[in-house]
Amino acid sequence: MNPVEYRRASSVADAVQMAGTDGWRFLGGGTNLIDLMHKGVEHPSRLLDVTALSDMIEPAPDGGLMIGAAARNSAVAAHPVVRQRYPMLARAILSGASAQIRNMATVGGNLMQRTRCLYFNDATGSRCNKRSPGSGCDAIGGFNRYHAIFGASSECVATHPSDMCVALAALDARIHVAGAGGVRVVPAVEFHRLPGDRPDLETVLGADEVIIAVELPASPFAGSSAYRKVRDRASYAFALVSVAAGLIVHEGRIDDVRIALGGVAPRPWRAFRAEAALLGAAATSSALEEALASELAGAAPLAGNSFKIELVRRTVCSVLTGLAAGDR
Numbered sequence: 342m343n344p345v346e347y348r349r350a351s352s353v354a355d356a357v358q359m360a361g362t363d364g365w366r367f368l369g370g371g372t373n374l375i376d377l378m379h380k381g382v383e384h385p386s387r388l389l390d391v392t393a394l395s396d397m398i399e400p401a402p403d404g405g406l407m408i409g410a411a412a413r414n415s416a417v418a419a420h421p422v423v424r425q426r427y428p429m430l431a432r433a434i435l436s437g438a439s440a441q442i443r444n445m446a447t448v449g450g451n452l453m454q455r456t457r458c459l460y461f462n463d464a465t466g467s468r469c470n471k472r473s474p475g476s477g478c479d480a481i482g483g484f485n486r487y488h489a490i491f492g493a494s495s496e497c498v499a500t501h502p503s504d505m506c507v508a509l510a511a512l513d514a515r516i517h518v519a520g521a522g523g524v525r526v527v528p529a530v531e532f533h534r535l536p537g538d539r540p541d542l543e544t545v546l547g548a549d550e551v552i553i554a555v556e557l558p559a560s561p562f563a564g565s566s567a568y569r570k571v572r573d574r575a576s577y578a579f580a581l582v583s584v585a586a587g588l589i590v591h592e593g594r595i596d597d598v599r600i601a602l603g604g605v606a607p608r609p610w611r612a613f614r615a616e617a618a619l620l621g622a623a624a625t626s627s628a629l630e631e632a633l634a635s636e637l638a639g640a641a642p643l644a645g646n647s648f649k650i651e652l653v654r655r656t657v658c659s660v661l662t663g664l665a666a667g668d669r
Contacts, residue, residue: 349390353519353553356391361521361549365389369411369450372442377455381464382472392447394553398422404559410449410552414505415440417448427557429585432568433508439577449552451505452516452532455543456607457579458499459484470496471540485643487579490650492606497540498643501533501608502579508568510609511585511601514557520550529555533608540607561597562587565664570603571656580604582652588664590624600657605649612636615657624665629658 346364350356359365366385368374369392377383395409398420406422417423418434434443460467460479468477480488480498488498506529514529527545534542546552560566566587572578583603589596598619600612618632633654640650 343384343386345385346387347390348387349393351393353394353551356389356394356551357519357521357549359389360551362387367391367449367453367551369447369453370413370442370445371450372438372446373450373454377462380462382455382462391449391551394449394551396447397554401556401558406557408448408555408557410447410554412448413444414438414446414448414451415443417505418443426563427508427512427560427566428563429511429566429568429587430505430508430557433504433570433583433585436568436570436583437504448505448555451503452552452555453544454503456499457502458488461499471499471536471543474539474541481643485645487581487604488643488646489606490640490642490646490653491602491610492535492608493641494536494538494540496538497536497607499536499540499607500604501606503609504568504570504580504583504603506533507583507601507603507609508585509555509557510611511566511587511599512557512560512562513599514555516552517554517556518546518550519553520547524553526556530609530611536607560587561589562599565589565667566599567660567664569656569660571652582649582656584653584656584660586657586660586664588624588661590665593623595619595622595624595628598661600661602653602657605653612657614639626658626662629661630654633657 364387368388368390394411396411397409401407418431424431461469468479509529516527516532568585570580570583580603585601587599602610615632615636618635622628
């Protein structure tokens with residue numbers, strides 16, 4: 342048994358101070374970190390419990406919503422403002438894990454959760470550059486059905502597991518982080534790093550920084566957004582492909598659109614090429630197909646996951662066609 346020192350942060354300042362001290366890891370609901378400790382993937386010597394930080398879910402000055410990093414996933418999904426104005430976020434959260442885990446997991450912890458790649462989680466028999474830099478990546482030539490078709494590198498092809506973060510990317514959410522230098526705001530689409538040659542560096546957080554809140558800007562998609570998750574079984578499974586989308590159509594043409602994908606990249610994948618192609622276009626199936634073709638042209642599938650290209654195309658087209666017809 343490895344001894345672990347435990348402490349509970351009483352404030353943001355306390356958490357920031359401890360973050361700059363060697364060995365401390367943040368502990369929220371523990372639904373990911375404790376699991377990785379049991380598997381021998383993580384070996385923290387010090388755990389700093391940050392569940393005493395803000396769990397607020399409150400209106401923001403610009404008409405959006407501020408969500409404290411310690412807010413439980415279940416509380417966010419059930420909040421009436423989230424359900425009414427950000428339905429894709431509520432549905433994304435409810436698509437993830439089990440009710441028991443959602444009751445424990447925090448928003449900050451969801452942002453920081455690590456990949457569910459089988460090779461990353463096998464600490465005794467598999468090579469993984471994310472877990473052990475420079476050791477190699479067994480997923481590239483191994484079982485890679487669940488792995489990335491966008492944004493991967495020769496060092497890592499793992500995908501980001503979160504459902505919530507896909508919706509945050511589509512909603513242009515902003516992550517508020519505090520550190521020794523003060524508070525800064527990071528767009529959700531820039532919070533997670535692509536692997537490049539350092540897959541062990543997963544976010545843009547500094548060593549002395551802690552997530553304190555997620556800000557949702559006022560969304561024009563309150564009445565026309567959706568989240569759809571395609572997976573191997575109906576519950577408690579990670580996405581093969583997921584789609585968070587919002588669509589505004591006026592007089593038959595697309596005025597605004599957001600598309601974010603899960604299960605296909607090392608971070609929630611914002612489909613910027615497809616969005617650009619759709620702006621001002623007619624809301625027709627042919628326009629959707631052409632826009633998705635431009636996005637999928639950049640895909641680089643592996644031996645076991647080329648099916649994801651067609652799955653992305655069909656799922657996104659189905660979701661957007663439904664939204665154009667008034668479905669939610």
